[in-house]
Amino acid sequence: MEKPKIKIDRKPEIEFIEYKTFEAVPSKTVEGASQRIIAQIPGTNVATRILELEAGTDTSPDGVQVHDFWEELYIIEGSLIDLRLNEEFTAGMVACRPPGMEHGPWKSPNGCRIFEVRYYADQKKKNMNLLIILLLKRSLLVRLRASLNE
Numbered sequence: 001m002e003k004p005k006i007k008i009d010r011k012p013e014i015e016f017i018e019y020k021t022f023e024a025v026p027s028k029t030v031e032g033a034s035q036r037i038i039a040q041i042p043g044t045n046v047a048t049r050i051l052e053l054e055a056g057t058d059t060s061p062d063g064v065q066v067h068d069f070w071e072e073l074y075i076i077e078g079s080l081i082d083l084r085l086n087e088e089f090t091a092g093m094v095a096c097r098p099p100g101m102e103h104g105p106w107k108s109p110n111g112c113r114i115f116e117v118r119y120y121a122d123q124k125k126k127n128m129n130l131l132i133i134l135l136l137k138r139s140l141l142v143r144l145r146a147s148l149n150e
Helices: 123-149
Strands: 033-040 047-053 070-082 087-090 094-097 106-108 112-119
Touching (some): 047 070
Antiparallel strands (some): 070 087, 070 112
16 A cells, blocks of 8 residues: 655745845735735745834734734834733834734834744644544545445
């Protein structure tokens, strides 16, 4: 029996280049917000990006955010105010958000640029789950073929 092959997606290799090389993609829901995706695994939220908020941007249309992935962030410049906590976060500050952590919405009175990395903590576990699903599908297919041939 042939072993199923698992494709493991990886982000591309990129040596140092100007971050503005990456297109600023405007938010579909928040005016004044855009992102520059440096690398992303297709079909997933696993990404490295620069989030840019123009002066006066309010992310309230997106509401409180909750994800199934980790986020690690560094405020490069500017600041943002967490509207639920009524607390301002400024350049040089970092955040580490585990899956399920509620955060936002924010306002950025003077604009803000944030470096962000998103990832799943246990990629091996996700790959094992995929392998199990593939093996179960193959097993069911083999059984189905056998029952059709009886």
